[in-house]
Amino acid sequence: MIKSLGIPIQFTIVFVLAVSLFVYLLGASANARIEKRQLNSTITSEVYAWEEASLWICPLH
Amino acid sequence: MVQPLLPNQPLKSFYPWLIVGIVAMMQILVSTRVLSIGVFIEPWETQFGWSKNDISLGYAISLLTAALASPFSGYIGDRFGAKISGFVGILIFFVAMILMSFITELWHFWLIFGIFLGIAQAIILVPLVPAAMTWFRRKLDVAMGIVFLSWGIGPAFITPLLVVSLNNFGWRVTFFLLAIVSTLIMGSLLILFKNRPSDINMDAYGTLPGDLPIVGMRPPAILLKEFNHHMRKTRAYWNLSSIHFLGCVGHSMIIVWIIPFAMDRGFTLMEASFIYTLMSTVSIVTRFLAPILCDRYGMRGSLSTFFILQGFPVLVLAYTQTSSMFILMAIIFGIGWGGESGGFPIFNRKYFGQAPMGSPHGVQLLGAGVGMALGGWMGGAIYDIFDSYSWALILSGVASLGGAFSIMILENPSKLLIPDWIQREKNYNELNVIKEL
Secondary structure, three states, rough: OOOOOEEEHHHHHHHHHHHHHHHHHHHHHHHHHHHHHHHHOOOOOOHHHHHHEEEEEHOOO | OOOOOOOOOOHHHHHEEEEEEEEHHHHHHHHHHHHHHHHHHHHHHOOOOOOHHHHHHHHHHHHHHHHHHHHHHHHHHHHHHHHHHHHHHHHHHHHHHHOOOOOOOOHHHHHHHHHHHHHHHHHHHOOHHHHHHHHHOHHHHHHHHHHHHHHHHHHHHHHHHHHHHHHHHHHHHHHHHHHHHHHHHHHHHHHHHOOOHHHHHOOEOOOOOOOOOOOOOOOOOOHHHHHHHHHHHHHHHHHHHHHHHHHHHHHHHHHHHHHHHHHHHOOOOHHHHHHHHHHHHHHHHHHHHHHHHHHHOHHHHHHHHHHHHHHHHHHOOOOOOHHHHHHHHHHOOOOOOOOHHHOHHHHHHHHHHHOOOOHHHHHHHHHHHHHHHHHHHHHHHHHHOOOOOOHHHHHHHHHHHHHHHHHHHOOOOOOOOOHHHHHHHHHHHHHHHHHHH
16 A cells, blocks of 8 residues: 555645645636736726735745 | 344334434535535625625635544544534534624625634534444445445525525625524534433444454544554555545546636526536435445446546536537536545445544645635636636546546455454453453
């Protein structure tokens, strides 16, 4: 039985992939929302706290 | 060992099915406030100016809270019995539902609906399914089919009643009435509820001569700890949770976003709602059939088939352009969606026997709840990024097919993965009697 830190590898793969996807989508979604607001507005638009936090958490955004 | 026939034996033989009926009814009453939240959206938008996102966040908080509280609730149910935990949960439910009729701020809604009612749902519902399982040595498949059926028929019957109440009395009185009526019905049902067959001196349904009886009113704490340790050491304990997670990511993305997606493809709101109703109706049938098929025709094959039926049509939906194909795929998805959750109690029984199931069931519901919340959220996030639902559909399909693959590589269910609980409990009780002598 393959385990990592006492947890089966099958479970670990699902957990790691889900967390990675969540972080990536969070960052990408925040990025897309900010860009859309900037395109639709002539003045500098507000960036919400959750969007800033999402961009900070995601290493790819 | 079958009990000698007593004068009230016919009544007792009916009791396991009464327990199933009680569990089904409790599930209907507790889950209605979450599954029927849609009817309250418009009144809250009008009165408070809350957005759909604000309200759906409360829904997601509630799902997540219930999921995170599930393992703890499962343990409480095993340790103190589903009856005691049920009464505690009903008390929280009653207070929270009454408070819901007085809310004025968005954070009131998130706190009461999201946190308090999420906790109440977990404490009431999580211990009930493992307790009902204890009542059945055989025919567990039919019993679980009835329990899972209740998730589907509840909203179908209660939502129209809520709409009538909303139109006549408004949402505040509706919550107040729902609190009073639900609490009275659930309290009365719980009085009749018994945790184990031995509580009324009978054997579990389907006990044959030669089967060891389930004894004692409550599982001994020391054995509970030992068996939870045994279960946590198996791969199935963890993998069933991640499989439930994948299955719920797969269908929640569809059930939350199918209406806007269908409208995106040119269907009217009425047609899109009809497709959703069609999917839900088909799923009711397979909710009942799934445990039976899993028990009789092989668990891994049956459950992975349901996962494939849930995942494959979604991949087709991402590319189909014709209306008839869209509807056909939605129906096939409904078959898979209904069958997705029904096999898990059967897996638990085959892998862990008659051991108290609160812990594995709670961990599986943790995976399911997180998957439901994450899948529902992902659909919206992906639309924000790509202005299209196609990637959400592909992700949903991949999650379901990944779940199907994970099921196929689970342990062979032909033998128990842990020691036999009934034998161990019998030895423990005999040892205690000798010690007392």
